[in-house]
Amino acid sequence: MSYAGGPEIVSDLTFQLAAGSFHFLTGPSGAGKSSLLKILYLALRPSRGIVELFGRDVRTLGRADLPALRRRIGVVFQDFRLIPHLSALDNVALPLRIAGAKEAQVREHVSELLRWVGLGEQMNALPATLSGGQQQRISIARAVIGRPALLLADEPTGNVDDAIAVRLLYLFEELNKMGTTVLIASHNESLVQRFPHARLHLEGGRLERRTA
Amino acid sequence: MIRGWLSSRTDLPLKGDAASRFLPWVVAVMVYLAVLALAGALLARDSVLRWSRSLTGTLTVQIAVPAGERNLDVAMADRIDRTLELLRRTPGIDRAQALSADQISALLEPWLGGGAIVDELPLPALIDVALVPGARVDLKALAERLAAAVPGAALDDHGKWLKDLIRLALAAQAAAGLILLLVTGCAVAAVVFAVRTSLAIHRDVVEILHLVGARDRYIASQFQRHALALSLKGGLSGWLLALITLGGAAWALLSLDAALMPRPSLAWLEWLLILLPPFAATGIAVLTARLAVHNVLGRMI
Numbered sequence: 001m002s003y004a005g006g007p008e009i010v011s012d013l014t015f016q017l018a019a020g021s022f023h024f025l026t027g028p029s030g031a032g033k034s035s036l037l038k039i040l041y042l043a044l045r046p047s048r049g050i051v052e053l054f055g056r057d058v059r060t061l062g063r064a065d066l067p068a069l070r071r072r073i074g075v076v077f078q079d080f081r082l083i084p085h086l087s088a089l090d091n092v093a094l095p096l097r098i099a100g101a102k103e104a105q106v107r108e109h110v111s112e113l114l115r116w117v118g119l120g121e122q123m124n125a126l127p128a129t130l131s132g133g134q135q136q137r138i139s140i141a142r143a144v145i146g147r148p149a150l151l152l153a154d155e156p157t158g159n160v161d162d163a164i165a166v167r168l169l170y171l172f173e174e175l176n177k178m179g180t181t182v183l184i185a186s187h188n189e190s191l192v193q194r195f196p197h198a199r200l201h202l203e204g205g206r207l208e209r210r211t212a
Numbered sequence: 213m214i215r216g217w218l219s220s221r222t223d224l225p226l227k228g229d230a231a232s233r234f235l236p237w238v239v240a241v242m243v244y245l246a247v248l249a250l251a252g253a254l255l256a257r258d259s260v261l262r263w264s265r266s267l268t269g270t271l272t273v274q275i276a277v278p279a280g281e282r283n284l285d286v287a288m289a290d291r292i293d294r295t296l297e298l299l300r301r302t303p304g305i306d307r308a309q310a311l312s313a314d315q316i317s318a319l320l321e322p323w324l325g326g327g328a329i330v331d332e333l334p335l336p337a338l339i340d341v342a343l344v345p346g347a348r349v350d351l352k353a354l355a356e357r358l359a360a361a362v363p364g365a366a367l368d369d370h371g372k373w374l375k376d377l378i379r380l381a382l383a384a385q386a387a388a389g390l391i392l393l394l395v396t397g398c399a400v401a402a403v404v405f406a407v408r409t410s411l412a413i414h415r416d417v418v419e420i421l422h423l424v425g426a427r428d429r430y431i432a433s434q435f436q437r438h439a440l441a442l443s444l445k446g447g448l449s450g451w452l453l454a455l456i457t458l459g460g461a462a463w464a465l466l467s468l469d470a471a472l473m474p475r476p477s478l479a480w481l482e483w484l485l486i487l488l489p490p491f492a493a494t495g496i497a498v499l500t501a502r503l504a505v506h507n508v509l510g511r512m513i
Contacts, residue, residue, distance in 0.1 A: 070424065
């Protein structure tokens with residue numbers, strides 16, 4: 001994978017995430033974790049190589065095929081990527097509304113999830129009025145609200161204190177127990193060690209699989 | 213339902229967009245021009261039709277005042293009688309009637325005013341001729357026979373005058389068509405510009421929507437709704453302003469006492485056409501917004 005014909009950020013990586021598995025993606029800053037995740041959540045196309053998602057080779061997919069696949073993927077972005085003029089509730093509701101869910105159900109499910117992540121009082125707040133940690137929790141709630149088949153999280157606990165971080169990882173585990181495949185990029189070593197899941201370690205352009 | 217659709221929540225903050233703030237104004241001006249052009253073309257067409265209808269099947273024979281005649285009235289009466297006799301003997305002519313001096317004066321009054329001037333002028337005699345409906349009369353032969361039988365008699369079938377008028381009306385219609393075309397082009401360009409600018413401004417939001425699974429049509433529908441609301445607002449304003457202008461022009465025309473000025477009136481079907489521009493502009497804006505959004509999004513991953 002390279003940007004605009006530049007040097008390859010990651011190359012010759014071969015790995016498979018079994019359906020229903022839980023992995024951490026670790027590695028030093030600049031190792032290519034975010035780039036790898038971008039390829040997986042279909043924000044980037046690999047410059048070469050084969051990427052298969054849900055049994056489909058992404059090279060053969062047209063633009064019209066992407067939305068259906070993206071709806072099966074929940075993404076927690078490192079920079080949250082919340083829509084600034086939408087309230088916390090509307091941001092989290094986005095995947096459901098895009099999928100055409102009924103408004104009554106949307107409000108019920110979103111409210112419940114926001115309460116669960118501790119933002120029951122901030123449902124109508126705009127992202128700019130919330131702290132970094134609160135915005136991150138909204139981003140996580142948006143990623144999981146549609147019960148995705150694959151959850152990709154880029155440093156999802158980077159802006160929250162340890163107690164909240166652990167609570168959020170429990171949420172990911174709950175989701176994983178319901179069948180969601182989870183891949184979390186994190187450099188929080190102590191947190192990663194608290195949860196006994198397999199680890200993909202990316203460093204120097206090489207990927208190493210480490211069992212818990 | 214439309215109100216609900218227009219006011220429904222949007223994920224893109226298009227309402228406060230500087231890029232589309234001018235759109236209602238552009239559409240208002242375009243619709244204003246379109247309505248005026250359309251009304252002008254329809255009125256021109258109607259006038260020609262009306263003139264054509266009233267002149268079809270009629271002829272006018274003009275008999276010039278003979279020069280050097282001592283007894284002018286007797287000479288003119290003789291020529292009129294001979295002309296009438298010839299006309300009445302011609303197959304295909306239903307009626308031939310000489311216009312009285314008062315009738316001729318009334319025809320000239322709008323230009324020369326009434327009274328003494330008209331009475332003192334050596335006016336030619338006019339004979340109004342009506343043809344049998346559907347009859348084919350050889351007008352060229354008739355003109356030759358008239359000229360041979362009555363010195364100074366000339367036949368006018370109004371063809372040249374009508375041809376000029378039709379040409380004028382066609383030119384007016386062509387100009388109106390060109391204006392409509394230009395106006396449509398401008399409206400399309402304005403919408404494309406607004407949509408492209410909006411998409412550039414909100415690229416981040418569009419990207420997020422894509423990444424959470426939005427299809428292009430979901431994003432396009434938000435632009436379409438926005439374009440619909442703005443262009444409807446602008447279109448109806450421009451339309452209202454154009455109606456006021458047309459009303460003013462009609463009032464001014466009606467207060468003119470000119471015999472040849474057309475009485476401005478439109479048939480109900482033509483009023484329906486006049487009603488179309490704001491909705492056509494809205495349709496064009498919505499369709500253009502949709503195509504422009506799809507065009508830009510199609511180049512994104």
